Amino acid sequence: GPAADGPAADAQRRAAALRAELQAVEGVREVRPPQLDSTGTTAVFTVVPQGSPDDESTERLVHHLRDDVLPAAADDAETHVGGSTAAAVDLADRLGARMPWFVGFVVGLSFLLLMVEFRSIVVPVKAALMNLLSVGAAYGAVVAVFQWGWGAGLLGAEPGPIESFAPIMLFAVLFGLSMDYEVFLLSRVREEYLRSGDSAASVRGGIAATARVITAAASVMVVVFGSFQLNDQRVVNLFGFGLAVAIAVDATLVRLVLVPAVMAVLGRSAWWLPRPLERLLPHLPGEPAGAGRTTGTDAGAGTDAGTGDGEGTAAGAGAGKQPVPPQGGEPDTARR
Template identity: 50%
Template sequence: MATFLYRLGRLAFRRRHVVTLLWVALLALAGVGAASAPAATSSSFSIPGTEAQKAFDLLEQRFPGAGADGATARVVFKAPDGAKMTDPARKAVVDKAVGELRTGSDQVASVTDPYAVQAVSRDGTTTYIQVSYKVNGMELTDATREALKETGAEARQGGLTVEIGGDALQTVPETGSGEIIGVIVAGIVLVITFGSLVAAGLPLLTALVGVGIGVSAITALASVLDLGSTTSTLAMMIGLAVGIDYALFIVSRYRAELAEGRDREEAAGRAVGTAGSAVVFAGLTVVIALVGLAVVNIPMLTKMGFAAAGTVLIAVLIALTFIPALLGYVGKRVHGRKARKNPVAASDDDKPNLGTRWARFVLRRPLVVLLVGVVGLGAVALPAASLEMGLPDDGSQPTSTSQRRAYDLLSDGFGPGFNGPLMVVVDGDKAAADRTAKAIQGLDGVAAVTPATPNKAGDTAIITVVPKDRPSSTETEELVRSIRDTTGDDVLVTGATAMNIDFSQKMNDALLPYLALVVGLAFLLLMVVFRSVLVPLKAALGFLLSVVAALGAVVAVFQWGWLGSLFGVEQTGPIMSMMPIFMVGVVFGLAMDYEVFLVTRMREAYVHGERPGQAVVTGFRHGARVVTAAAVIMIAVFAGFIGSSEQMVKMIGFGLAVAVFFDAFIVRMAIVPAVLALLGRAAWWLPRWLDRLLPNVDVEGEGLREELASAPEEGERELVRA
């Protein structure tokens, strides 16, 4: 592989004009496709195999046009102190609002009159209008949302407190500011790392080109493949991360080859042949993690994973071809002014850098460093044992939002469980539904049960059950299980609360198979890369330690509330159901990036004759600064999302930033060299029979080095032309 990539790097360097035009043309083509494609809609959210989804499917068949999975809104009214919502003046305001909502949009499926259905609190101070829509929240038009907001604003003029809750006002969180902050920080870190604006600009430029092509392609194909408007979010986040990392690795190795006195074309070829091999295998581990999301069997996650994997492949191809082509244009400006004036002073041999000094420190005290790292991460991981998973609702919104205030008004007026009613679907006649309602009424945790509502055919009925406790509580989850255990197979529990519970359970059940698949395949891949059994095992165990520690930190902050005020956590609660798998997929890819790039240099030095301890020092001398820069950039990108008002986005940003910090600086920079120092030559042991079975991909470039060493200079050029 190293020989092929060496040829590819030199070819891209020499044919830089053609390569650059091809990538620019591809970006333009993807942009035109995205601009001319139909606007993406939000693909319907489904959880195959769950009871809640079966109930939704049954409702679509038996209650056509009811919009069972459509968006909902609750316009909540509270009377001034000393007044009642049953007063004629207040009732007139509510009646007017009901009329406006019914005629305000053709996306409205139904609007309930609170006085007709007795939706007034016992003390008479609170009531609400329930609005159901024909489509889900992401498909609502801006005009529909504005009509809803205007109705609430007009009602406030009548002297009432009016707040609007439900998912009708929810939109895709804007993440642009976080990405902009990340790019700015990336630029600063790259300038500090390289000491050259040109060298710093190359990874940023190519990463943005790769993300532009990937996201534009997703947008262009969204309507055809039903990708949905949120599919590009993960692709953008991952594409930006690995795009900067991979380009950073190639540029860094190119500068090192120049410092050894090689001409620019030869340096580009060797950089792609060596660091490019690490990029290929690092990219494959990320692709495995993303494609592995299909194990969860949730169509939305599967599409997001495949789309992000495609963007990662683009980032790999750009690093292998576009980067060496651009290096052909920048010339000596890839170094800073000081290095251009005195190239000898730029050599790494003059003075031990920080990476070298740190590696030597670890080699002197490997057991102490190992124990401190493992015990420290283990302590941080302890809260993960209390992990409770769920999905955020309006109760987790900031108190400054209308959704949260509506949630609180309904809890005060009707009870905490009123915000998460359960929809019980009975596949039977009215008599069977009445028997079911009576059985549910006797269960613990039930606040109220509404009479059964049959369909026109009389073969299906809906019962609404109001729990006593809030939707995200363990008591409500137990109630759902009790209803399912008490009733027969012809009774299905659904609704937003039941769907969230089933979703959390499905994600929990899929976590171990997903981990086994991703870590298992990556273990085999890394065994091919490093020709070792213990190094891939150490890499996998270190990754698991960093992820569990990050989950512990997330639980401590967002579930327990520790340091919550520091991170803007206004309401503690269960951890988002997707968080563990999402964190595994994203962090695993980045962790393997750092592992492959750092340890590949150690393996390369060891193969070329250095002692195991000296190989560790060599790997840190060449790779520590680059890996540190890559990790700081990713931490900055993810930390930019902590300032979001959305609890889910805030949690994702915090979790990923902490996970990258733990993995890069504690696992890869401390635990890994400590373990390698303790293992010595045993770290690179591989049984002979297994060595014969595994393909030799020559990531460290030993075969390339021997081939070039045995060929004269002109022979090298013939090798390239071959």
């Protein structure tokens, strides 16, 4: 009778009213008839947005429905916005919120490891900045081609929004590859510096010893990542293009031009490490002899206080004609 049909009829009226309000929301193309459960207490609406699932307008619509429309229209009813499109929006929001923490953790951990490896504060900072430069170049190239459409036709790609997980995954891979080149180059530079004590000569020697290897390895990786363009999946094309651009920029402009230039400008100060940190940091197995002696103010003043009897302190402003090796050993007498 009427009493039995009352709750169900009331639920249908409320659902119809809510459907009308949803249909009037800007950005909504269609709201399909609601599906009610057997108790008449739950209704499911299918809302079709005007834009595609990846459009920014669709993301704004999801937030607008959650934050403004449904709380005001549904009175005291419990409301949710779900589905694959809303899940993709939630994933993008979560990844975007976690991205700074992820970048900070990776950069911070790399800083600590490089500080232990190279016994320097300046070198890890410089390495992080150079690696971020390569990652930034990849991000810019990917956005220009795959989002703005610059030259997208040459790659057979359709311009559109960048997948939400692409930036964080690109960063993880690219930062690791860039750090590999950085450690390979600076390890050789540091060996030369510990041997000769000449910062300019150590940079030249390090580049001469590693340039061919870095260039060859980068060429192979660029070809491999470039072959990703043969795939018909847009996300695979995006990753391959971003990785290839980053490796090409990192192995040429960054490692063979910017890093040597910055190291040459910094000179001995590139290997500066405060004495308290020198005492706290652990020493790695196989560390070169004298690795801990180019630290603190010694590196800036050109003096060596490595002798133990208190009588053999050599000052760079004294005789000055022979460089004092950072290991604290005797100058090369063959030059006298």
